[in-house]
Amino acid sequence: MLRLEGIWHRYGAIEALRGVSLEWGPGLTMVLGPNGSGKTTLLRIAAGLVAPLGGRVLLQGRPLARQTGWQRGRLIAYVPQDGPLPEGMTVYQVVMLGRLPHLGWLGAEGQEDVRAVQEAMHLASVEALRDRPVQELSGGERQRVRIARALSTRAPVLLLDEPESHLDLSHQSALAGILRRQAVEGHTVVMVVHDPNLAALADRVIVLAGGRVVADGPPAHVLVDRVMAAIYGDGFRIVQAHDGLRAVVPSAG
Numbered sequence: 001m002l003r004l005e006g007i008w009h010r011y012g013a014i015e016a017l018r019g020v021s022l023e024w025g026p027g028l029t030m031v032l033g034p035n036g037s038g039k040t041t042l043l044r045i046a047a048g049l050v051a052p053l054g055g056r057v058l059l060q061g062r063p064l065a066r067q068t069g070w071q072r073g074r075l076i077a078y079v080p081q082d083g084p085l086p087e088g089m090t091v092y093q094v095v096m097l098g099r100l101p102h103l104g105w106l107g108a109e110g111q112e113d114v115r116a117v118q119e120a121m122h123l124a125s126v127e128a129l130r131d132r133p134v135q136e137l138s139g140g141e142r143q144r145v146r147i148a149r150a151l152s153t154r155a156p157v158l159l160l161d162e163p164e165s166h167l168d169l170s171h172q173s174a175l176a177g178i179l180r181r182q183a184v185e186g187h188t189v190v191m192v193v194h195d196p197n198l199a200a201l202a203d204r205v206i207v208l209a210g211g212r213v214v215a216d217g218p219p220a221h222v223l224v225d226r227v228m229a230a231i232y233g234d235g236f237r238i239v240q241a242h243d244g245l246r247a248v249v250p251s252a253g
């Protein structure tokens with residue numbers, strides 16, 4: 001579905017990505033890595049928001065760079081790490097923006113668009129906020145609106161940059177459930193996360209370090225002491241509950 005070939009990118013003297021080749025098909029992939037390892041850059045290049053200085057991205061076998069913004073918008077939905085939402089709009093209106101690639105600037109919304117928006121608001125638990133101006137919302141509520149906007153697109157590829165960062169535990173768990181379901185329904189879902197315990201819920205975990213892929217595989221193969229130590233040094237420990245469940249937790253000092 002989405003293929004990255006030899007992606008290389010730099011900002012001035014800073015090399016952000018150094019030859020990343022990946023292929024993403026249907027399923028839920030989570031991307032882990034230390035701060036500054038290139039995760040956001042990778043996701044923005046995959047979404048077509050940044051043109052890489054080297055390599056290319058193929059979407060359904062066609063170079064992403066040659067597709068129009070409207071075509072990309074119907075196929076890829078992107079949830080940024082943060083950033084403003086349009087001032088003066090209600091939650092419903094912002095979620096409807098996700099339908100823009102289907103409508104065009106002057107297109108009138110139809111029943112299908114209304115259905116997609118209602119379903120997305122339900123999935124992201126923002127129905128009760130429907131008529132609230134977005135600038136009044138809390139950080140977590142805004143993040144759920146961004147997720148609803150992306151879901152309303154019904155794009156086959158969903159890219160999310162730390163979408164869990166403002167969410168409380170119950171909404172994090174709900175989000176993981178929604179993304180799992182999307183993956184089971186055949187969507188290609190790629191999510192940057194910082195919590196390795198959340199990454200354990202993925203089909204595939206990719207670890208970036210220094211702009212390169214240093215591990216890639218099922219969580220049971222990637223989320224092991226050796227890889228975790230390579231990412232986090234000795235700043236963590238693995239605790240094991242009596243039922244066998246393991247968790248990676250920060251260690252103090």
Ligand SMILES: Nc1ncnc2c1ncn2[C@@H]1O[C@H](COP(=O)(O)OP(=O)(O)OP(=O)(O)O)[C@@H](O)[C@H]1O
Pocket residue numbers: 011012014015016033034035036037038039040041042
């Ligand atoms: N607009 C920019 N201008 C200059 N340098 C940048 C820019 N964006 C990112 N960088 C640098 O590129 C490198 C990769 O940044 P990126 O945001 O992709 O990392 P990340 O893994 O997403 O980090 P984090 O976990 O902190 O969000 C970092 O060294 C960062 O300082």
